[in-house]
Amino acid sequence: xxxxxxxxxxxxxxxxxxQVLDNAEDLRSYMQxxxxxxxxxxxxxxxLATTAxxxxxxxPVRTKIKKISxxxxxxxxxxxxxxxxxxxxxxxxxxxxxxxxxCEEFDGGRxxxxxxxxxxxxxxxxxxxxxxxxxxxxxxxxxxxxxxxxEAIRCYSRAINCFPYDAIFYANRALCYLKTEDLRxxxxxCTAALQLDSSYVKAYQRRAMARAGLGQLQEAxxxxxxVMELEPKNMASKAELMKLEKKINIKPQQNxxxxxxxxxxxxxxxxxxxxxxxxxxxxxxxxxxxxxxETDTRNESKxxxxxxxxxEKEVSQMSVNKTxxxxxxxxxxxxxxxxxxxxxxxxxSRLLENIVTEEEIWSTHGEVELVYSIHxxxxxxxxxxxxxxxxxxxxxxxxxxxxxxxxICTANSxxxxxxxxxxxxxxxxxxxVKEQKTEGFHKVNDVESSKMKSTSENENSxxxxxxxxxxxxxxxxxxPPIPNTSVQFQVAWKKVRTDPHLSYxxxxxxxxxxxxxxxxxxxxxxxxxxxxxxxxxxxxxxxEPALSFLMGLSDVRRFGALAMFLxxxxxxxxxxxLEYCKEQGECSEEDSIDLMTKYELY
Amino acid sequence: xxxxxxxxxxxxSTTLSLFDCRWIPCSAKFVVLGSKPRxxxxxxxxxxxEGDVKLVxxxxxxxxFKCGTYGAxxxxxxxxxxxxxxxxxxxxxxxxxxxxxxxxxxHKEIINSIDGVGGQSIGCGAPEIxxxxxxxxxxxxxxxxxxxAVATMEPAEGEAKRDCWTVALGNSYNSEERIVCSxxxxxDIKMFDLKTMxxxxxxxxxxxxxxxxFDRKDIVMNKMxxxxxxxxxxxxxxxxxxxxxxxxxxxxxxHKSTIWLARHIPQNRDIFATCGGAGTLCLWKYNYPxxxxxxxxxxxxxxxxxxxxxxxxxxxxxxxxxxxxWSPDKQGIGVCxxxxxxxxxxxxxxxxxx
Numbered sequence: 001x002x003x004x005x006x007x008x009x010x011x012x013x014x015x016x017x018x019q020v021l022d023n024a025e026d027l028r029s030y031m032q033x034x035x036x037x038x039x040x041x042x043x044x045x046x047x048l049a050t051t052a053x054x055x056x057x058x059x060p061v062r063t064k065i066k067k068i069s070x071x072x073x074x075x076x077x078x079x080x081x082x083x084x085x086x087x088x089x090x091x092x093x094x095x096x097x098x099x100x101x102x103c104e105e106f107d108g109g110r111x112x113x114x115x116x117x118x119x120x121x122x123x124x125x126x127x128x129x130x131x132x133x134x135x136x137x138x139x140x141x142x143x144x145x146x147x148x149x150x151e152a153i154r155c156y157s158r159a160i161n162c163f164p165y166d167a168i169f170y171a172n173r174a175l176c177y178l179k180t181e182d183l184r185x186x187x188x189x190c191t192a193a194l195q196l197d198s199s200y201v202k203a204y205q206r207r208a209m210a211r212a213g214l215g216q217l218q219e220a221x222x223x224x225x226x227v228m229e230l231e232p233k234n235m236a237s238k239a240e241l242m243k244l245e246k247k248i249n250i251k252p253q254q255n256x257x258x259x260x261x262x263x264x265x266x267x268x269x270x271x272x273x274x275x276x277x278x279x280x281x282x283x284x285x286x287x288x289x290x291x292x293x294e295t296d297t298r299n300e301s302k303x304x305x306x307x308x309x310x311x312e313k314e315v316s317q318m319s320v321n322k323t324x325x326x327x328x329x330x331x332x333x334x335x336x337x338x339x340x341x342x343x344x345x346x347x348x349s350r351l352l353e354n355i356v357t358e359e360e361i362w363s364t365h366g367e368v369e370l371v372y373s374i375h376x377x378x379x380x381x382x383x384x385x386x387x388x389x390x391x392x393x394x395x396x397x398x399x400x401x402x403x404x405x406x407x408i409c410t411a412n413s414x415x416x417x418x419x420x421x422x423x424x425x426x427x428x429x430x431x432x433v434k435e436q437k438t439e440g441f442h443k444v445n446d447v448e449s450s451k452m453k454s455t456s457e458n459e460n461s462x463x464x465x466x467x468x469x470x471x472x473x474x475x476x477x478x479x480p481p482i483p484n485t486s487v488q489f490q491v492a493w494k495k496v497r498t499d500p501h502l503s504y505x506x507x508x509x510x511x512x513x514x515x516x517x518x519x520x521x522x523x524x525x526x527x528x529x530x531x532x533x534x535x536x537x538x539x540x541x542x543x544e545p546a547l548s549f550l551m552g553l554s555d556v557r558r559f560g561a562l563a564m565f566l567x568x569x570x571x572x573x574x575x576x577x578l579e580y581c582k583e584q585g586e587c588s589e590e591d592s593i594d595l596m597t598k599y600e601l602y
Numbered sequence: 603x604x605x606x607x608x609x610x611x612x613x614x615s616t617t618l619s620l621f622d623c624r625w626i627p628c629s630a631k632f633v634v635l636g637s638k639p640r641x642x643x644x645x646x647x648x649x650x651x652e653g654d655v656k657l658v659x660x661x662x663x664x665x666x667f668k669c670g671t672y673g674a675x676x677x678x679x680x681x682x683x684x685x686x687x688x689x690x691x692x693x694x695x696x697x698x699x700x701x702x703x704x705x706x707x708x709h710k711e712i713i714n715s716i717d718g719v720g721g722q723s724i725g726c727g728a729p730e731i732x733x734x735x736x737x738x739x740x741x742x743x744x745x746x747x748x749x750x751a752v753a754t755m756e757p758a759e760g761e762a763k764r765d766c767w768t769v770a771l772g773n774s775y776n777s778e779e780r781i782v783c784s785x786x787x788x789x790d791i792k793m794f795d796l797k798t799m800x801x802x803x804x805x806x807x808x809x810x811x812x813x814x815x816f817d818r819k820d821i822v823m824n825k826m827x828x829x830x831x832x833x834x835x836x837x838x839x840x841x842x843x844x845x846x847x848x849x850x851x852x853x854x855x856x857h858k859s860t861i862w863l864a865r866h867i868p869q870n871r872d873i874f875a876t877c878g879g880a881g882t883l884c885l886w887k888y889n890y891p892x893x894x895x896x897x898x899x900x901x902x903x904x905x906x907x908x909x910x911x912x913x914x915x916x917x918x919x920x921x922x923x924x925x926x927x928w929s930p931d932k933q934g935i936g937v938c939x940x941x942x943x944x945x946x947x948x949x950x951x952x953x954x955x956x
Binding site: 023026027030031034035037038041042044045048058059060061062063091131135138 | 607609611628629630650651652653677678720727728729730742744746747748749750752753757758777778792796801804931932934935949951952
């Protein structure tokens with residue numbers, strides 16, 4: 001189909017014919033051209049598929065630019081007050097707006113920013129991951145709006161998987177956990193969020209809610225106080241705090257009224273335990289041939305507060321800061337050592353804690369004071385929540401001491417038991433009383449037992465004094481046992497961390513591979529750096545293998561987040577340890593590289 | 603005598619209602635978008651081969667497609683962004699069309715117009731797609747941000763919602779500057795500055811605005827053509843904006859019917875074609891004035907508009923030409939669709955001698 005316009009003025013047939021010819025020639029050459037172009041394009045297209053990607057740095061997504069520039073603009077605004085933004089669809093207002101001036105101003109501001117913006121563009125890969133995570137978060141937020149908590153949790157978990165360094169993801173998931181009544185997970189998530197952003201008000205609020213729900217009122221209060229510190233005008237938190245304080249205040253008052261009868265039974269020279277604290281000590285009840293009453297102190301219906309206490313003045317003198325209840329009972333054939341040291345962690349200790357040490361050889365000592373369990377009707381029982389009690393062990397050394405001084409007892413087996421006993425209170429809120437009990441089980445030869453009885457009488461006084469003298473020493477030398485949980489570790493670590501040698505001894509006994517199991521996800525960065533410094537100084541000094549610790553620590557959950565917070569000195573420490581491991585020949589090149597990445601040493 | 607000729611190279615009749623057509627960058631292929639009589643959406647890929655077009659691939663989707671663009675896609679990817687009758691924005695990899703690589707419920711009603719920028723020219727900003735819809739809103743999308751527009755321009759609460767017929771992107775000469783221009787059924791034209799997120803300029807041309815196009819997207823904005831109902835089109839010189847008078851412009855009457863759209867030749871920004879409601883196609887040249895800027899009495903700069911001259915016209919069909927696209931790779935070759943369900947490949951000669 002040919003269409004050519006012929007100028008009506010040009011009627012010259014020759015010219016006309018020439019034009020038609022020219023046009024036809026043009027078209028023909030164009031068609032020729034087109035054919036070669038088609039072939040050319042086909043070739044180019046196939047090449048295109050194989051060309052490598054030439055990734056060019058693209059500017060960030062517009063909404064992101066806006067956020068960045070708004071931050072910078074707010075800085076700007078302090079210097080010269082910018083007029084309020086006119087919304088995009090407020091057409092009338094825009095009529096009066098001097099665009100050029102605004103653009104100029106904006107350009108001025110922009111130039112200063114351009115430096116800073118470069119950082120946000122770099123590392124596009126991380127950005128992509130982060131965007132993926134943000135997308136999941138947005139989905140999660142939508143689900144939260146429609147109250148689909150479970151699905152939202154899944155979305156946030158995916159977001160955290162993609163990008164585990166954003167406090168918002170954790171805090172949002174914590175909200176969903178709160179809504180699904182999974183208070184422990186909620187608390188853990190809030191803690192994670194706060195590790196990433198220590199001034200995140202919402203995380204504090206949510207943790208306070210979770211903790212209040214878990215009965216950890218003091219901790220909840222501390223969180224709310226932090227909220228008030230960060231946001232003094234936060235009315236909701238204020239109200240919450242008032243409520244909580246009321247709750248906390250009611251309890252001690254009730255407690256005081258019940259206190260009296262508890263004390264009444266304690267005689268003067270018996271070193272009394274502070275019943276106010278509602279400490280329940282479970283001690284092994286031992287059967288005696290003389291038909292001593294058998295008391296199962298673990299029986300919760302009774303007040304299992306049983307102490308067999310020897311009157312010894314030196315002992316009571318020692319009782320200064322710690323509640324130490326040591327009960328040792330010896331039988332004819334069997335010798336039980338049962339000691340319990342209870343440490344009150346509470347900060348508001350009004351009374352001194354006591355150390356009670358006792359050793360009773362039933363057959364020879366008649367002066368026995370028994371503290372029986374007190375049975376209180378439920379309505380008189382304290383309403384106060386139980387506290388965590390740390391129990392220190394003294395028995396190993398103690399019994400050894402005893403064995404050597406008496407030269408009768410040979411310790412056949414020493415068994416360490418760590419109990420985690422949950423004692424129900426009448427408030428119905430369970431609190432853990434942690435108790436570590438060690439039993440030194442000594443077998444005594446029948447033949448020698450009679451000898452023992454006779455000798456022990458005169459030797460006992462000397463050995464006792466020795467024991468008590470040594471006790472103070474031993475406690476300081478004490479290396480806590482291998483922990484099973486991070487709480488146990490933290491408590492023990494608090495004690496040993498001041499003494500580098502002690503912390504070395506403590507760490508050494510823990511197999512490195514157990515660390516992830518012990519810490520689960522509650523390893524804190526301060527603890528991590530303590531451990532690293534201990535390994536760095538002590539392990540290297542004593543040529544102890546350290547690789548398993550580095551490996552173990554790096555396998556702890558959420559270690560990636562912790563590694564981010566490692567200080568330069570910690571990183572230097574890790575490097576030093578790695579070099580040392582290589583020297584010792586326990587660390588291969590691959591392991592070292594692997595650890596270097598895990599500890600973010602690059 | 604040295605006038606270019608407009609020649610219909612290939613005519614291909616289909617059974618589809620055709621709404622839009624686009625050349626696939628860096629190829630001798632083009633896509634047409636439309637719907638089947640039963641209302642399903644169709645993307646057809648045709649290839650030019652030795653004086654004929656061959657159907658390479660047909661993609662059928664549940665909803666009719668209204669418009670599409672390759673503007674926001676790189677040459678390597680060549681992903682097609684489409685707007686459909688349901689208000690959905692999709693981006694397709696035409697190699698594998700089982701599912702869109704990006705999807706967003708962009709609008710409540712049909713997306714009338716789509717435009718993209720940032721994909722092909724390097725250093726000219728992020729890839730962005732703008733959509734205009736019957737629901738009155740204009741939205742800007744970044745394919746990297748899923749499901750959410752990066753900017754939305756809509757009438758304020760309570761204000762009448764006008765049907766947005768056309769959108770265009772321009773002024774994207776660096777990574778920050780960008781302009782969106784939209785035309786509405788009541789003759790409103792609004793120019794939004796995406797950098798400052800503000801309305802930069804607006805006017806009303808009395809007749810519904812069918813088409814807007816900047817002569818180039820990736821330069822400091824230079825010229826903009828606005829086509830309207832009632833056979834008029836406007837050429838705005840958008841280099842210089844006067845605080846009161848706005849942009850200088852000229853009006854031209856052509857086609858004796860609705861002018862559906864105008865398209866600049868990618869290889870020569872001063873030559874453009876307009877497509878009319880009676881199936882006619884006119885080729886125009888814009889002539890710049892000797893001085894483009896003058897000072898008014900207040901010392902403000904004011905633009906001076908040039909003139910247009912008709913180079914050639916041709917009647918291709920009896921029905922309106924609804925879309926036209928010039929090949930970015932070969933000067934003088936274009937594809938257009940019209941409401942007579944026919945695809946036409948046209949050739950314009952002598953463009954290099956003008």
